[in-house]
Amino acid sequence: MNENLEVIILAAGLGTRMKSSKIKILHRAAGRPIIDYVLDLASELSAQPPVMVIGHQREQVQQAVDSRARFAIQEEQLGTGHAVLQAAPHVDAAKRVLILSGDVPLTRRETLQRLLDEHAQSGNALTLLTMKPPDPGMYGRIVRDDSGSVQRIVEANDASEDEKRIDEVNAGIYVFDGAHLFDNLRNLSTNNAQGEYYLTDLLHTLRERGHRVGAVIADDPIEALGVNSRADLAQVDSEIQRRVVEKLMREGVTFRNPSTVVIDSTVTIGADTVIYPFVTIEGTTRIGRDCVIEPGVHLMNVQIADNVHVKTGTVAEDAIIEEEASVGPYAHLRPGSKLGRKVKVGNFVETKKAVFGEGAKASHLSYIGDAEVGAGVNIGAGTITCNYDGVRKNKTILEDGVFIGSDTQLVAPVRVGRGAYVGAGSTITKDVPPGALALSRTPQKTIEGWAERKKKG
Numbered sequence: 001m002n003e004n005l006e007v008i009i010l011a012a013g014l015g016t017r018m019k020s021s022k023i024k025i026l027h028r029a030a031g032r033p034i035i036d037y038v039l040d041l042a043s044e045l046s047a048q049p050p051v052m053v054i055g056h057q058r059e060q061v062q063q064a065v066d067s068r069a070r071f072a073i074q075e076e077q078l079g080t081g082h083a084v085l086q087a088a089p090h091v092d093a094a095k096r097v098l099i100l101s102g103d104v105p106l107t108r109r110e111t112l113q114r115l116l117d118e119h120a121q122s123g124n125a126l127t128l129l130t131m132k133p134p135d136p137g138m139y140g141r142i143v144r145d146d147s148g149s150v151q152r153i154v155e156a157n158d159a160s161e162d163e164k165r166i167d168e169v170n171a172g173i174y175v176f177d178g179a180h181l182f183d184n185l186r187n188l189s190t191n192n193a194q195g196e197y198y199l200t201d202l203l204h205t206l207r208e209r210g211h212r213v214g215a216v217i218a219d220d221p222i223e224a225l226g227v228n229s230r231a232d233l234a235q236v237d238s239e240i241q242r243r244v245v246e247k248l249m250r251e252g253v254t255f256r257n258p259s260t261v262v263i264d265s266t267v268t269i270g271a272d273t274v275i276y277p278f279v280t281i282e283g284t285t286r287i288g289r290d291c292v293i294e295p296g297v298h299l300m301n302v303q304i305a306d307n308v309h310v311k312t313g314t315v316a317e318d319a320i321i322e323e324e325a326s327v328g329p330y331a332h333l334r335p336g337s338k339l340g341r342k343v344k345v346g347n348f349v350e351t352k353k354a355v356f357g358e359g360a361k362a363s364h365l366s367y368i369g370d371a372e373v374g375a376g377v378n379i380g381a382g383t384i385t386c387n388y389d390g391v392r393k394n395k396t397i398l399e400d401g402v403f404i405g406s407d408t409q410l411v412a413p414v415r416v417g418r419g420a421y422v423g424a425g426s427t428i429t430k431d432v433p434p435g436a437l438a439l440s441r442t443p444q445k446t447i448e449g450w451a452e453r454k455k456k457g
Contacts, residue, residue: 001044001045001046001047002045002046002047002096002116003047004095004096005045005046005047005095005096005097005098005116006046006048006050006051006091006092006095006096006097006098006178007042007045007046007050007051007097007098007099007100008050008051008052008053008084008087008091008097008098008099008100009035009038009039009042009050009051009052009053009069009100009101009102010053010080010083010084010099010100010101010102011025011035011052011053011054011061011101011102011103012053012054012055012056012074012077012083013055013056013077013103014056014057015103015227015228017228017229018227018228018229018230018233019230022057022060023056023057023060023061024103024227024228024233025038025061025102025103025227026057026060026061026064027227027233029105029227029233029236029237029240030237030240030241030244030263030264030265031264031265031266031267031282031283032264032265032266033064034102034103034105034227034233034236035061035064035065035102035105036105037105037106037240038100038101038102038104038105038107039065039068039069041100041107041109041112042069042098042100043068044109045098045109045112045113045116046098049067049068049069049070050069050070050100051069051070051071051072051087051090051091052065052069052070052071052072052102053072053073053074053083053084053086053087054071054072054073054074055073055074055075055076055077058071058073070090072086072087072089072090073086074086078196078197079196079197079198079199080196080197080198080199080200081185081188081196081197081198081199081201081202082188082196082197083199084099084181084185084199085182085185085186085197088182088185091178091182092178093178093179093181093182094178094179095178096116096119096120096175096176096177096178097175097176097177097178097181098112098115098116098173098174098175099173099174099175099176099199100173101172101173101226103226103227103228104171104172104173104224104225104226104227105227105236105240106222106223106224106225106236106239106240107129107173107218107223107224108223111129111216111218111219111223112129112173114216115127115129115173115175115216116175118214118216119175119214122212122214123212124175124177124211124212124213124214125176125177125180125206125211125212125213126174126175126176126177126180126202126203126206126211126213126214127174127175127213127214127215127216128150128153128170128171128173128174128175128203128213128214128215128216129171129172129173129174129215129216129217129218129224130142130168130169130170130171130215130216130217130218131168131169131171131217131218131221131223131224132167132168132169132217132221133169133221133224134221136156136164136166136167136169137156138156138157139156139169139170139171140153140154140155140156140159140169140170140200141153141154141156141159141163141164141166141168141169141170142166142168142169142170142215143163143166144168149213150203150213150214150215151207152203152204152207153170153200153203155198155200168217170200171218171223171224172224172226173224174199176202180202180206180211181202184202184205184206185197185199185202187205188201188202222235222239225239240265241261241262241263241264241265242258244263244264244265244267245258245261245263248269251269251271252270252271252272253269253270253271253272253273253274253275254272254273254274254275255275256274256275256276256277257276257277257278260277260278260279261275261277261278261279261280261281262279262280262281262282263279263280263281263282264281264282264283264285266283266284266285267281267282267283267284267285267286267287268285268286268287269281269286269287269291270287270288270289270290270291270306271289272289272290273287273288273289273290273291273292273293274291274292274293275293276292276293276294276295276297277295278295278296279293279294279295279296279297279298279299280297280298280299281293281299282298282299282300282301283300283301284301285299285300285301285302285303285304286302286303286304287299287302287304287308288304288305288306288307288308288323289306289307290306290307291304291306291307291308291309291310292308292309292310293310294309294310294311294312294314294328294329295312295313296312296313296314297310297311297312297313297314297315297316297328298314298315298316299316299317300316300317300318301317301318302316302317302318302319302320302321302333303319303320303321304321305321305322305323305325306323306324307323307324308321308322308323308324308325308326308327309325309326309327310327310328311326311327311328311329311330311331311347312328312329312330313328313329313330314327314328314329314330314331314332314333315331315332315333316331316332316333316337317333317334317335318334318335318336319333319334319335319336319337319338319339319351320337320338320339321333321339321343322338322339322340322341322343323341323342324341324342325339325340325341325342325343325344325345326343326344326345326346327339327344327345328345328346328347329346329347330347330348331345331346331347331348331349331350331351332349332350332351333345333351334350334351334352334353334369335352335353336352336353336354337351337352337353337354337355338354338355338356339351339356340355340356340357340358340359340360340375341358341359342358342359343356343357343358343359343360343361344360344361344362344363345361345362346361346362346363346364347363347364347365348364348365349362349363349364349365349366349367349368350366350367350368350369351367351368351369351371352368352369352370353369353370353371353393354368354369354370354371354372354373354385355371355372355373356373356377357373357374357375357376357377357400358375358376359375359376360373360374360375360376360377360378360379361377361378361379362379362383363379363381364381365381365382366379366380366381366382366383366384367383367384367385368383368385368396369385369387369393370385370387370393370394370395370396370412371385371387371395371396371397371398371412372395372396372397372398373398374398374399374400374401374402374418375400375401376400376401377398377400377401377402377403377404378402378403378404379398379404380403380404380405380406380407380408380424381406381407382406382407382408383404383406383407383408383409383410384408384409384410385410385412386409386410386411386412387412389412393412394412394413395412395413396410396412396413396414396415397414397415397416398410398415398416399415399416399417399418399419399420399434400418400419401418401419402416402417402418402419402420402421402422403420403421403422404416404422405421405422405423405424405425405426406424406425407424407425408422408424408425408426408427408428409426409427409428410422410428411427411428411429414428414429414430414431414432415431415432416428416431416432416438417431417432417433417434417435417436418434418435419434419435420432420433420434420435420436420437420438421436421437421438422437422438422439423437423438423439423440423441425441426438426439426440426441427440428440
């Protein structure tokens with residue numbers, strides 16, 4: 001944590017190429033707004049919150065960022081130099097100043113530390129991060145002299161044909177000595193194709209005044225990828241997920257086919273858990289140790305304890321699954337579902353605001369909503385808790401050890417007492433006492449010879 005470092009994050013642009021009504025830094029990658037990753041970097045490097053230069057949708061940005069940053073307002077977008085100048089009143093000019101872009105979320109801390117170290121060791125007034133991408137595109141070209149020193153940066157719109165062929169480009173990340181930054185910014189000109197104040201013009205100014213300018217080439221160009229389009233966002237999302245999976249594998253998680261898994265950066269998974277292909281794990285999901293998550297499972301904000309087996313096609317949201325439970329295949333745990341230890345919720349079972357005690361089972365083809373299911377309860381196939389009366393939701397309570405026969409309707413509000421049995425095909429509208437047997441079938445009537453007579457008729 002550097003006490004002698006200020007961080008400025010440029011985040012005022014709307015991002016028109018995103019074709020979105022939402023400012024680009026609030027678009028999400030791997031479960032978080034892309035600005036979050038830049039804020040994380042800033043907090044790891046500097047002892048004080050960064051200064052974010054904001055403009056478009058400033059209220060939404062301030063609400064999303066909250067106290068993680070200080071804010072400077074750029075009323076008009078007049079270029080990067082003008083944007084940095086707006087931060088001047090908030091920054092201690094006696095310190096070094098690291099300038100980041102709010103739409104560049106993939107830079108590694110190690111790379112920025114290398115940049116800061118080079119700046120300090122070489123006594124530079126300015127040190128910039130550069131890269132060599134496969135397609136330089138609209139990036140500013142780095143022009144070096146015969147000795148290899150950085151001479152100037154030429155923006156793509158102002159570059160000659162020869163300059164456009166240069167493969168080293170500006171990554172848009174800079175370290176300045178504050179004493180050389182703000183006074184020189186005030187003297188910038190707009191004599192360029194865009195009529196804007198370019199921060200990069202300071203390189204020429206500093207060299208003219210005899211100051212040293214250096215550069216560090218990023219090992220991987222993807223670290224400086226800016227999100228300017230939906231295609232860029234998809235690439236960033238994919239890279240963050242790749243890093244998440246790599247980290248989890250280092251920590252002992254097995255992925256059967258890592259490239260097919262969709263996973264947010266906010267997810268945690270314990271060692272010796274196995275994740276099968278085509279699994280989606282989002283939000284604040286926490287998966288314990290020694291679990292198995294089979295193909296096609298989709299988890300959103302789910303808390304899963306150790307030794308849980310989630311079978312193919314299961315969907316769960318805002319649910320809790322405790323140790324040694326088994327879910328699916330093709331189960332649906334809706335918000336408020338809580339499965340206790342050793343619970344089994346089987347294929348094509350849907351739960352909602354249902355709490356299952358230890359060892360309870362609903363093995364197939366049932367809907368259990370707004371219910372308390374006691375320990376050791378067995379719920380037969382085709383059981384439905386009829387929880388909605390057209391006005392309000394009502395509760396079903398099945399006490400410990402209850403047995404519910406197949407094809408039962410439990411019309412809430414209703415309670416089935418401890419150890420009671422409900423016969424198959426029943427519709428239960430009244431409470432059942434503990435230890436009782438409840439039936440509501442129409443007596444069976446058998447008419448001998450009816451089928452033959454029917455055919456003759």
